[in-house]
Amino acid sequence: MAKPMFIRSAKRRFNFTMARLLFGDKSTAPHFALVGPGSANHLCQRIVESGHQRILIVTDKPLRELGLVDQACETLIKAGIDLVWYDGVQPDPTFTQVREGAQILREQACTAILAVGGGSSMDAAKIIAATLDSSDDPESWAGINKAPETAAPLYAIPTTAGTGSEATMGAVITHEGDQSKVVISGAALLPVAVALDSNLLLALPPAITAATGLDALTHGVEAYIGIWSRGTSAETARMCVRGVAHWLPRVMAEPGDPEARLGMSMAAYYGGVAINQVNVGAVHAIAHQLGAFYHLPHGVANAMVLPHVLRVFGNSATARLEELAPLMGVSGAAPAIDAMESLMFCGFSETLQRPALKSWHP
Amino acid sequence: MGVSGAAPAIDAMESLRESVGLPGNSEAIKAADYEKIIERALEESDGYFSPRILTAPDVEQVLKSITA
Numbered sequence: 001m002a003k004p005m006f007i008r009s010a011k012r013r014f015n016f017t018m019a020r021l022l023f024g025d026k027s028t029a030p031h032f033a034l035v036g037p038g039s040a041n042h043l044c045q046r047i048v049e050s051g052h053q054r055i056l057i058v059t060d061k062p063l064r065e066l067g068l069v070d071q072a073c074e075t076l077i078k079a080g081i082d083l084v085w086y087d088g089v090q091p092d093p094t095f096t097q098v099r100e101g102a103q104i105l106r107e108q109a110c111t112a113i114l115a116v117g118g119g120s121s122m123d124a125a126k127i128i129a130a131t132l133d134s135s136d137d138p139e140s141w142a143g144i145n146k147a148p149e150t151a152a153p154l155y156a157i158p159t160t161a162g163t164g165s166e167a168t169m170g171a172v173i174t175h176e177g178d179q180s181k182v183v184i185s186g187a188a189l190l191p192v193a194v195a196l197d198s199n200l201l202l203a204l205p206p207a208i209t210a211a212t213g214l215d216a217l218t219h220g221v222e223a224y225i226g227i228w229s230r231g232t233s234a235e236t237a238r239m240c241v242r243g244v245a246h247w248l249p250r251v252m253a254e255p256g257d258p259e260a261r262l263g264m265s266m267a268a269y270y271g272g273v274a275i276n277q278v279n280v281g282a283v284h285a286i287a288h289q290l291g292a293f294y295h296l297p298h299g300v301a302n303a304m305v306l307p308h309v310l311r312v313f314g315n316s317a318t319a320r321l322e323e324l325a326p327l328m329g330v331s332g333a334a335p336a337i338d339a340m341e342s343l344m345f346c347g348f349s350e351t352l353q354r355p356a357l358k359s360w361h362p
Numbered sequence: 363m364g365v366s367g368a369a370p371a372i373d374a375m376e377s378l379r380e381s382v383g384l385p386g387n388s389e390a391i392k393a394a395d396y397e398k399i400i401e402r403a404l405e406e407s408d409g410y411f412s413p414r415i416l417t418a419p420d421v422e423q424v425l426k427s428i429t430a
Contacts, residue, residue, distance in 0.1 A: 002401060002404045012411075012415060207383070209382075222410075226413065227411045227413060245378065248378065279409075281412035281413075284406075284410070285404075285410060288403075289399045290399070294391060299384075300384055303379045304385065305424060305428060307375055307379075308423070308424040308427045309416075309424055310372045310375075312424060313414060318368045321368040322365050322371070326365065328370075328378070329374060
């Protein structure tokens, strides 16, 4: 049974005050992203240059069997880096999978992790990374900012465009017992660097493209309409919404279009940057339960829930939704964009303490 | 002249969902589970900073809208 409204309201005010005191108004995305076709190779080259000799690759079996992981890791393989594999990640990763990966990390003495895959692989990799210096049970880290303060350096190459996990310091892990999902977060979970390589998304099936695309849209919308705005959250949320509205229809029509794929990757990344600063909202709170109860894919659940939650918000969200309408193409007001223009528009280097994004023109 | 009201943006999001072939509801969702779903959703939702706090009837309304 839900707590009385006055208690929930007081708790929210307390949490809001604490969040603002803890995090202030500065952005929290102090990593960099390499962007463009072939950028996975550039990221791997940076990993080689960083001196890591043994790296744990966290991924899933189907992706590995497709050859996409080898494609993403080509530069590491050519450089003779010792690659250790954990490919047991499944959709809605569990604590058991995290423990399996953590055991390999320790037994094989890997010094860094490269996550290749969708949100599940990246989320699992974050928690595996956090076990490097900690013998705690990862289940004890459930909650905001409760993850260890140190972790193995984590690099990420997303092969979907939607979860935004590559840009966040949070992970969602499932309890096997009751299938409930818990959020674990902490600054050390944020990937050191990521590659948004559109070449790896060209064969992504339409159903996954659509579902992850609507997941990204939900991130942008929830980050924008919430009562908290800080750092670049508003700008990146708007870029996410604008990018999804512009690129998703095109990528559905032309799945092999590298520019459209890159545009969606950028939109998803922006959504991740946005929620990393101000978190998600009530849509996710409901969608997570639908995933836990019925195994509905996360993006599908978000897509179903989103409009209905926005309607029940009523006047509390109207002004923000009016601002998003042109970005969704209402009245034909959304101007044409290209992926690289998106990069420039965001102006990361001006708003973060150090440059966060570097475009790559092969 | 700007857009007036929340409906145009919400309608555009629904149109996008439809256009990419995603469903608007699911037969998997059971009314018998509403109570547990609502309880867990409210607990999680209270940790976020949405425009306003959702109530149990709010979540039930959402669930009814997406139950096939």
